[in-house]
């Protein structure tokens with residue numbers, strides 16, 4: 092059974108964000124499967140690196156759009172991104188140093204963080220993007 096299934100309920104209504112989130116869900120599943128199948132540290136490490144790399148790219152895409160529309164709630168949104176990156180970078184460093192493992196608890200944390208962030212934080216940004224789009228059409 093798939094660990095983390097995409098649901099249309101996760102759609103925030105902005106295409107590029109939804110596309111990125113679908114990819115993040117896939118990458119979290121890849122990490123889960125690598126762990127569940129008992130893959131070696133090299134495979135797990137590479138999968139973890141891919142997930143973190145893509146997450147940083149995704150956050151940058153969102154933050155570029157926040158600047159473009161001068162999003163009023165950018166500061167607190169970016170703080171959430173920075174906190175997550177800080178946490179996963181710590182995990183990544185410890186994993187590569189052989190000091191920590193990718194566990195079920197780590198996977199659950201990533202899944203819950205993403206669902207929560209999509210549904211509470213990204214959805215508000217997507218509303219603002221749509222309003223900004225409508226405003227620029229009206230002008």
Ligand SMILES: [Fe+2]
Pocket residue numbers: 153168172208212213
């Ligand atoms: Fe976000």
